[in-house]
Amino acid sequence: MSRAPAFVCAECGAAHRKWAGRCDACGAWNSLAEDQGLSTAGPPGKSLGAAKGRPAALVPLAGDDAPPPRRPTGKAEFDRVLGGGLVEGSAVLVGGDPGIGKSTLLLQAAAGLAAAGAPVIYVSGEEATAQIRMRARRLGLDAAPVRLCAETNLRDILTMLDAERPALAVIDSIQTMWADSVDSAPGSVSQVRAAAHEITNFVKRRGGAAIMVGHVTKEGQIAGPRVVEHMVDTVLYFEGERGHQFRILRAVKNRFGPVDEIGVFEMTGAGLAEVPNPSALFLGEGGRRAAGAAVFAGVEGSRPLLCEIQALVATSTLGTPRRAVVGWDSGRLAMILAVLEARAGVSFAGLDIYLNIAGGLRVSEPAADLAVACALLSALHDAPLPQDAVIFGEIALSGAVRPVSQIEARLKEAEKLGFAAAWTPPSAALSGAGPGVRATPVEDLREFVLQVFGADHAG
Structure with a gap:
């Protein structure tokens, strides 16, 4: 047929x-x-065949298996996102915008692993070996014992890997690989799925680890079928704005470690440098903050992270005022504005609003609601917020401030950076002896506006 x-x-x-x-x-x-x-x-619903297979083996749920061994790459931020290093037999997919630094990051990680004595092979389907050597010289990695391969035929690559048995194989990129068993062009849905499936199965059978680079679509998702993300063990996204020198490596799936963990890097002339204290980086330089700036104490994965939320309010000349948001959810901004007007009597009608997360960071947790509201109120009334205060808390539609997780970790990070006060949601975690930050619980948004900005600013 x-x-x-x-x-x-x-x-x-x-x-x-x-x-x-x-x-x-x-x-x-x-x-x-x-x-x-x-x-x-074939007709729908047809079975796979009448022949019976061998019974699948069963094992008990309880066991004393040791945790999988990890192999550090020497890049602390990269290892942090992975959960402590590369796991034997794992497949990792790394996605990011073109030119964001994916190849640079993986070449540095491969060189660090090779310098520790592990055999590493870097397979490129997009660049010639001469181009990779040029990048290595620019990064000061030309002496690293990394072996290179410029090939796109998947069968030849797997044959070579089977003979060499490297501890790590970097495939740059999965969209350029060509499986001769699939009758379609490289980069197609079937080719990407087949290549990812073969590489993942190979490392599961033969050991070692594989890191595959994936292109992203204009929506920011890894190109190809979403089933590829289900095949691999770990999915990482390398994020950043072209206008900023900072890059964020974020784990969105990890079978061997925490999800939503981030690693922060700075793009320099010598490659990607690790940023051990990202809070100081995203807060920028010290000094007095202008009206409309609020310091948010957030959490990314297991890491507390302080950043500055900036707001600007201006009279609009348009029939429909503009709402421009960078680094936050525009739908959540609309909700905060509605709660401020309905519950606290503060109207932003006829005003353009610009909201920005400083440093190119993207914040997604609801705990930023209270900091955004404070930045908006500060910008509206041209009243700077206290310089030594951090703010966090989720705002409900009723105007109440809801508790958030990891309050103590947020306050400890604020104390480490010299902050002495915090506006926080009410929580039992604040009772008793805590970190050296004076925490002021905020229960209701209207009462908070009256207390901080005065009666003239609340309707």
């Missing part, structure tokens, strides 16, 4: 008999791509 091409959704991996503008499984638009590796000729 002939094999008819199928169409696969790049978002959820669902197969379709014919092309459609919208995936019936996940609802994504324009996500179907032809996949010659699948056949839709």
Whole structure:
């Protein structure tokens, strides 16, 4: 029976008999791509065959297995995001915008691992070996015992890796790999899925670890079917703005470590330098802060992180005032503005609002609500906030300030950087002896506006 091409959704991996503008499984638009590796000729619901296989082995849930051994790369921030180093037999997928520094980061990590005596192979499907050597010389890594390979044929690469047995293989990038068993062009949905599947299975069988570089789409997601992210053990995103020298490596999936852990790097002429104290970096230089600036004590993964939230309020000349947000959720800003007007009597009607997280950081936790509200109020009334205070807390639609997690860790980080006061949500964790920061619990947003900005600023 002939094999008819199928169409696969790049978002959820669902197969379709014919092309459609919208995936019936996940609802994504324009996500179907032809996949010659699948056949839709057979009738639906047909079983895999009448022959029986061997019974799968069963083991008890209880056991005394030791934790998987880890191999540090020598890049402390990179190892932190991985959970302590590379795990034997693990597959890691690293995504990021073009030119953000993915290849630079992985070359530095590979050189650090090789310098410790582990065999490392760097496979590039995008650059010639001469180009990689030029980058290594610029980074001062040309003496590192890393072996290079410029190849895109997946069968040849796996044969070479099987013979060499490296502790780490870097594949740059997965979109350039070509599996001759799949009848489609490199970079297609079926090729990316097949290449990721083969590489992941190889490291599971033969040992070692593999790091695969993945391109990202304009939406910021790793290109190719989402099933690739399910295949691998760890998914990392390398984030940053072109206009900033700071880069953030963020774990969004990790079977061997914490999720949402971050590592902070600074792009320099000698490559990516680790930033051991990112709070000081994102707060910028010391000195008096202007009106509209609030210091937020956040948590990224297991790391407390202080950053500055900046707000600017100006009279609008447009019928619909502008709301520009960088580094935060614009929908949550609209909610905070509505709560301020409905519960605290503070209106921003007819005003343009600009909100920015300093340093290129992106904040996603709801604990930033109170700091954003303070920055907006400070900018509206041109009243600077106390210079030695940090702020955090989630705001409910009722105007109440809700508790957040890891309050003590946030306060300890603030104390380490010289802050003496904090506006926090009410919590039992604040009772008793704590860190050397004077914490003021905030229970209601309206009462807080009256207390800090005076009766004239609350309706």
